[in-house]
Amino acid sequence: MLTSVSEFIDNWGAEIWVSFLDTLIMVGISLTISVIIGLPLGVLLTLTGPGKALENRVIYQALNAIINILRSIPFIILLFFILPFTKFVVGTTIGVKGVIVPLVVFTAPYIARLMESSLLEVNRGIIEAYEAMGIKTRHIIWHVLIREARPSIVLGLTIATIGLIGATAMAGLVGAGGLGDLAYRYGHLRYQADIMYVTVIILIILVQAVQTIGNRVSAKLKKD
Amino acid sequence: MIEFKNITKVFKDNKRDVKALNDVSLKVEEGSIYGVIGYSGAGKSTLVRMANLLEKPTTGQVLFEGKDLTKLSSGKLNEVRRQMGMIFQSFNLLKTGTVYENIALPLKLTGVPSKEIKQRVHKYIEIVGLQDKLKAYPAQLSGGQKQRVAIARALAHEPKVLLCDEATSALDPDTTESILKLLSKINKELGITILLITHEMNVVQKICHEVAVMEMGEVIEQGSVIDVFSKPQTQTAQRFIQSLFNDAIPGDLLKKLKGTGKIASLSFIGESAGDPALAMVTKKFDVFPSILGGNITDLKERPFGRLIVHLDGSDEEAQKAIDFLKDSGVIVENYEKGNLTDAN
Numbered sequence A: 001m002l003t004s005v006s007e008f009i010d011n012w013g014a015e016i017w018v019s020f021l022d023t024l025i026m027v028g029i030s031l032t033i034s035v036i037i038g039l040p041l042g043v044l045l046t047l048t049g050p051g052k053a054l055e056n057r058v059i060y061q062a063l064n065a066i067i068n069i070l071r072s073i074p075f076i077i078l079l080f081f082i083l084p085f086t087k088f089v090v091g092t093t094i095g096v097k098g099v100i101v102p103l104v105v106f107t108a109p110y111i112a113r114l115m116e117s118s119l120l121e122v123n124r125g126i127i128e129a130y131e132a133m134g135i136k137t138r139h140i141i142w143h144v145l146i147r148e149a150r151p152s153i154v155l156g157l158t159i160a161t162i163g164l165i166g167a168t169a170m171a172g173l174v175g176a177g178g179l180g181d182l183a184y185r186y187g188h189l190r191y192q193a194d195i196m197y198v199t200v201i202i203l204i205i206l207v208q209a210v211q212t213i214g215n216r217v218s219a220k221l222k223k224d
Numbered sequence B: 001m002i003e004f005k006n007i008t009k010v011f012k013d014n015k016r017d018v019k020a021l022n023d024v025s026l027k028v029e030e031g032s033i034y035g036v037i038g039y040s041g042a043g044k045s046t047l048v049r050m051a052n053l054l055e056k057p058t059t060g061q062v063l064f065e066g067k068d069l070t071k072l073s074s075g076k077l078n079e080v081r082r083q084m085g086m087i088f089q090s091f092n093l094l095k096t097g098t099v100y101e102n103i104a105l106p107l108k109l110t111g112v113p114s115k116e117i118k119q120r121v122h123k124y125i126e127i128v129g130l131q132d133k134l135k136a137y138p139a140q141l142s143g144g145q146k147q148r149v150a151i152a153r154a155l156a157h158e159p160k161v162l163l164c165d166e167a168t169s170a171l172d173p174d175t176t177e178s179i180l181k182l183l184s185k186i187n188k189e190l191g192i193t194i195l196l197i198t199h200e201m202n203v204v205q206k207i208c209h210e211v212a213v214m215e216m217g218e219v220i221e222q223g224s225v226i227d228v229f230s231k232p233q234t235q236t237a238q239r240f241i242q243s244l245f246n247d248a249i250p251g252d253l254l255k256k257l258k259g260t261g262k263i264a265s266l267s268f269i270g271e272s273a274g275d276p277a278l279a280m281v282t283k284k285f286d287v288f289p290s291i292l293g294g295n296i297t298d299l300k301e302r303p304f305g306r307l308i309v310h311l312d313g314s315d316e317e318a319q320k321a322i323d324f325l326k327d328s329g330v331i332v333e334n335y336e337k338g339n340l341t342d343a344n
């Protein structure tokens, strides 16, 4: 038993480690870009909605429609569907670089929705109090709206990150690397079940860790 | 200081028009505490939110120190808003910030230098008496303490006016009392003009100088608190004053006394003595007064009393007695089923 474990590590340890890092890199990069796109979109959705400070039917409806359309496409289909777009943006459709584009297109609209619902939870009264103090709208957005929504935003990002880990695993199909790719190539195509199990266990631990950290950070930010 | 001129506000609510304010005109004088009272839905919040243009009038003008706010650019409007503090029924503090941060952040965002921010936070937290709570979060404070923080936050901008939207409505009577004392102190010692709205007459009674009564989007009565309390013109105003005394006479008793002289309500403010005048009545006229109910309460630190008196005797003698009471400075009205009518 012990020898077989050390044998397994000798044979596969390096490859699993590299795949694990690839997964982290893909998740990290796509999450960062998705937040940079999704958070402002969430703010825009919140502010242009009916009865809101910058009410604007055209922007609100257009954003709504685009987000709904993107969110109704399953990731695996999206991956192939936007290949030309991916090629146009990053010049390649394979590898880590090639998969970032579909991951962002998949995650940013999701984050926009999660941000919208977090921001809508913020009490209208507190925003009004800051308007009454003569504070500029952009300051209110950052220092009141986003600040007060932080605990909920963190939980939303936790959910998005976990979704992203799942999508990253699927991205193995376009040869992107990462844990999903490893499990698919060896576990599925070559029937090496032990690789599959180990990958699944690592993914489970990763998701658990992300959720636990997310819950802790959110609880720490929440003061009531 | 603040003047509303012929304000009308129409809300478009699901294609249906709601007229929240109808041709409202009011003038809040510098240094005064102006109370607007009315039942729920009367349009009070809409009115007070118009003072700093959180709500824009459909027609009419809002003047602050003579400037028409509806004509200002948003930058200029923000400057004016900083001269008007506002507090709310629901306090509206940052849940994620300490008491210190709640007061300091708005100052920082309005460009107050950081050294001065610190001074101001300490100065105003002391005025509201919460020096030892600077590190607490709102969730750790009682309702009254939260309102004190909100007041300190408003005062820290050193405003000329404080707008209060039902500031004590979420508080218990004792806490209400202490917040009202604080508002009164702010008015006296810092010279800040206060415009407050409420549905509770005791708030007006305790601290206001001027009062307007609102109903269905209109101001139906306004004047000095003394005038409106001693001589309410409208039924709504009478009902609000009635709520202070709780001296409604049972209907059975009224029926029994009908046709045996008059039942009158005698109000007297300050030292204008109701009791001695009533004693004189017995001597001078052929009537027997008996007191059915009565109460004395404070009106701006002067006693404000009301007696419901049955003047047993002929109508003629009773009327003479009433005229005599009026001459001695007592405010006399007929008392009918809790409503007052002019005693002539």
Ligand SMILES: Nc1ncnc2c1ncn2[C@@H]1O[C@H](COP(=O)(O)OP(=O)(O)O)[C@@H](O)[C@H]1O
Residues within 6 Å of the ligand: B011, B012, B013, B018, B019, B020, B038, B039, B040, B041, B042, B043, B044, B045, B046, B047
């Ligand atoms: N934003 C709004 N949209 C539609 N109707 C409103 C809005 N705000 C207030 N109203 C209506 O205006 C009337 C007056 O409301 P309000 O000023 O809040 O009264 P009060 O503060 O005296 O209870 C009510 O009929 C209310 O339903």
Ligand SMILES: [Mg+2]
Residues within 6 Å of the ligand: B044, B045, B046, B166
């Ligand atoms: Mg109201």
